[in-house]
Amino acid sequence: MASIYSDEYQRVIKALREARIAKGITQENLARALDRPQSFIAKVENGERRLDIVEFIHLSRLLSLDPINIINKIPTKHKPLSAK
Template sequence: MASVYSDEYQRVINALKTARKERGITQAQLAEALGKPQSFIAKVESGERRLDVVEFVHLARLVGVEPTNVINSINKN
């Protein structure tokens, strides 16, 4: 199993974080949309908490990223 800090995982998190910021969505707004506390998003973005596949898909769609595009980007390397 890959580490939370693997290059592939970091690319996933960076894609989500970048998309969130580009759309002007705060961590608090994203967390509210997910029904989670703001600390959940902070921990995900800092690598303190790992996303499961369902959480990833929900998060990606909320920030306007197609989940398959992110997955395909890590498969290319």
């Protein structure tokens, strides 16, 4: 499993954080929309807590981002496996 500090993961978090700031949404308001404490958003943005895929999708959509666009920006490191 990749570290929460991997370049790919940090790019995802950076995209979410930059969108939040650009839209003038506070950590508190975003957390409230997720029914979470503000510390949840702070920990995600500071790399202290890893997002699961469902949380990532919810955050993306709350910030009017297409999660697929963010995922597609992650470079491919591995070749697809083929069935034998």
